[in-house]
Amino acid sequence: xxxxxxxxxxxxxxxxxxxxxxxxxxxxxxxxxxxxxxxxxxxxxxxxxxxxxxxxxxxxxxxxxxxxxxxxxxxxxxxxxxxxxxxxxxxxxxxxxxxxxxxxxxxxxxxxxxxxxxxxxxxxxxxxxxxxxxxxxxxxxxxxxxxxxxxxxxxxxxxxxxxxxxxxxxxxxxxxxxxxxxxxxxxxxxxxxxxxxxxxxxxxxxxxxxxxxxxxxxxxxxxxxxxxxxxxxxxxxxxxxxxxxxxxxxxxxxxxxxx
Numbered sequence: 001x002x003x004x005x006x007x008x009x010x011x012x013x014x015x016x017x018x019x020x021x022x023x024x025x026x027x028x029x030x031x032x033x034x035x036x037x038x039x040x041x042x043x044x045x046x047x048x049x050x051x052x053x054x055x056x057x058x059x060x061x062x063x064x065x066x067x068x069x070x071x072x073x074x075x076x077x078x079x080x081x082x083x084x085x086x087x088x089x090x091x092x093x094x095x096x097x098x099x100x101x102x103x104x105x106x107x108x109x110x111x112x113x114x115x116x117x118x119x120x121x122x123x124x125x126x127x128x129x130x131x132x133x134x135x136x137x138x139x140x141x142x143x144x145x146x147x148x149x150x151x152x153x154x155x156x157x158x159x160x161x162x163x164x165x166x167x168x169x170x171x172x173x174x175x176x177x178x179x180x181x182x183x184x185x186x187x188x189x190x191x192x193x194x195x196x197x198x199x200x201x202x203x204x205x206x207x208x209x210x211x212x213x214x215x216x217x218x219x220x221x222x223x224x225x226x227x228x229x230x231x232x233x234x235x236x237x238x239x240x241x242x243x244x245x246x247x248x249x250x251x252x253x254x255x256x257x258x259x
Contacts, residue, residue: 044171050163050222052180055101057117061180064121065220066097066187069128077194077200088112088253096121096222099233105247113256117225120255124172124180124216125158127153127235132198134205142186142215149217150183158245159238160219165231175219183217210235211214231255 043051046053052061070081071091081084081100088100088110097114099122114120129149131138140148151222157175171179191198193209206212223233233253240246 013201022053036239042179045106046170048167048224048226049169049180050119050151050224052182052220054222058123060183061222064096064222065123065126065216065218066184067108068121068220069184069214069216070187070189071098072101073189073191073197075197076195077197078195082195086109089114095119098122099235099251099253102251105180106251107186107250109252109254111256113252113258114136114257116228116257117224118257120223120233122218122221122235123218124162125157125175125239126170126216126220127157128216129197130212132203132206132210132212134203137212140246143214145186145215146183149215153217156239157219158240158242159236159248161236162221163222163232163234165233167223169196172219176208178219180219180221181217182220186213186215188207188212189214196251223237226255226257228257228259231257 003062042053043049050056054061057062074091075081075086077083079090080103081088081090082104089097089112092098092114095117098120099120101123102108127149129140129145129152131140131145154176158202160172160175160178162172175181188211190211193211196206196208196210198206198210198212199208230256233255234250234251236250238245238248
């Protein structure tokens with residue numbers, strides 16, 4: 001059974017296919033109308049968000065989305081910021097830091113400290129598909145993986161919301177048409193050398209330290225560096241029909257920016 005993830009480890013099921021979802025506080029080459037989405041549609045009035053068509057630090061939003069997943073999936077399941085078993089600051093450096101996802105169907109409040117001049121990048125909601133499988137990896141192409149990821153996104157992504165210091169981010173109301181919708185190219189993920197997340201979330205025989213090819217689709221935000229002081233970032237996301245969703249996740253970050 002092939003497994004997909006919509007940013008990490010809550011499972012739902014459809015006939016013949018496993019779906020593992022996760023939102024941060026939170027599918028195409030096949031869906032041509034929706035995969036033509038986003039990147040040229042501007043920044044819809046969000047002064048604190050870098051435009052989705054920009055290239056922060058010479059990388060596109062899609063490049064940063066790949067780096068986000070490489071970071072997120074590198075942790076062991078037993079010491080994972082998304083599960084609150086490791087600090088949100090873990091393995092973070094440089095001009096852009098990531099806000100980790102949330103495992104399970106829950107509400108969390110986290111505190112973290114970041115240096116001045118640091119941008120924040122994260123998905124309001126994201127799904128990935130890869131070739132990790134048992135007893136041996138599949139060999140789907142980038143186009144085939146994107147078809148699956150975009151299809152899952154279009155079918156199930158139902159709520160994306162982000163509020164920064166009390167001000168809602170514009171343009172996230174519809175996950176399918178948001179200008180912040182991004183799809184990556186094929187990239188590679190190397191998991192932890194013990195208790196790796198891919199094995200822990202369903203692909204049981206995927207080896208510790210293994211590498212797999214992957215794509216991701218999601219609504220991503222690059223927040224400009226916040227001023228020195230105290231800030232709050234809250235992200236709420238859901239998958240499935242809103243009257244009875246597969247999950248609702250609500251994460252609040254109390255962030256201290258130091259000089």
